Amino acid sequence: MRAIEAAEHGGPEVLRTVEAPDLVPDAGHVLIDVAVAGVQSLDTYLRRGLWTDFFPVKPPYIPGMEAAGVVTAVGEGVDPGWVGRNVAASVQNGYATQAVTEVGKIHPVPDGLGPREAMALLHDGSTAYALLEETPVKEGESVLVQPAAGGLGSVLVQLLKAAGARVVGVARGDTKLALVKELGADVVVDYSSADWLSQVGTVDVAFDGVSGPLGQAAFSAVRDGGRYSNYGNASGSAESVSPGRGITTRGIEQLSTFHADGRRRIERVFELAATGKIRPVIGRTFPLDQAAEAHRAIEAREVLGKTLLIP
Known part of the structure; x- marks a missing residue:
């Protein structure tokens, strides 16, 4: 797979594209073919070495806490019915073409909502x-x-x-x-x-x-x-x-x-968006390889709404 790696703490320039082995889901996990990854302000703080007391990440690491796409494989103990479904998920390696996460952290994307719109709502x-x-x-x-x-x-x-x-x-x-x-x-x-x-x-x-x-x-x-x-x-x-x-x-x-009751809230905002009661705002999308530019844009406060990476 192709991924973005933060080689060290520092400015956006520490983000680089790398090739990595394809992922395999462990028991209780699913593999997602990533269609879109969300970029959060938190990602920029962690890249700079801030907030690591609350979010202990150590370089080198793959940033990104959210991704949406299609489930392509499941680990032992996971319902195979998830394969082929469109989902949005909390992950630990979102800036990549593949992501693995626990089955309890995936959320079906309802009809009427695309992966980009779901990504704009999953956490925000x-x-x-x-x-x-x-x-x-x-x-x-x-x-x-x-x-x-x-x-x-x-x-x-x-x-x-x-x-x-x-x-x-x-x-x-x-x-x-x-x-x-x-x-x-x-x-x-x-x-x-x-x-x-x-x-x-x-x-x-x-x-x-x-x-x-x-x-x-x-x-x-x-x-x-x-x-x-x-x-x-x-x-x-x-x-x-x-x-x-x-x-x-x-x-x-x-x-x-907020995490403990997150599923209920995510389902609710997905429903509100799918029925047109709220509108997710997607400001800018960047190719995955331009993750550093996405970080620069967020830190310069140049973007409206949600910023996304497209593998």
Whole structure:
């Protein structure tokens, strides 16, 4: 098989294409012929050597935590009926033409949903759904989302609108703001504007995937007694907010608790997308061999929605 290997921790240039032996599924596992691999911001952090306390990866390794494609073989103890089925899956070697994973980590892709759309929702969609379950929002409440044009934020905006919230989408640049408005945000704000916080005003809830100074600013926009939920540090800063003013806070550590009920959430967002109730946003696709360019684009915040690799 062909794969992308992170030879060491460092910049995107450490990613290189390698040839590796074809994979064989062990007992309880399946082999997937990868049609599309998802690229997460987390992949870029791990490549740089960040967050390895939570995700212990050591170079050389094949990045990628999600892939979609067709099951081509199964290991001992796995129902052979899986062979030939279209699935999306959590994996440990997604940047490759083949992936092996436990049968419990694969999810059938329903009719009406393609592999690329499923890949855009597998983690980002289910995480957005989980964030709203952890920090519920009432109809009519004002909610800030930043960054609102990313893979997760774009789904979160749509779920919040379906819940009847007034959504304030924060992003940078006319293209991203236009997308957020198209997805249903009531107000769009460019955080590069000097007066962006005054444009946001006061909100009941803030969902922050940026952290750092922008995260601190989002927290300051939350009313006394409101709610603040952090789910990422796109700024590169792990600095957290200091609780106060009676605000209920959820930190990035909440993400580690979402896996236990992930299957239900994944099935739900797949259903919502297959029936047209939410729209997965696919920003850019790159050939597998251009994984380094995909990482550069994410780190430069050049992409809308989900970024994908195509073997």
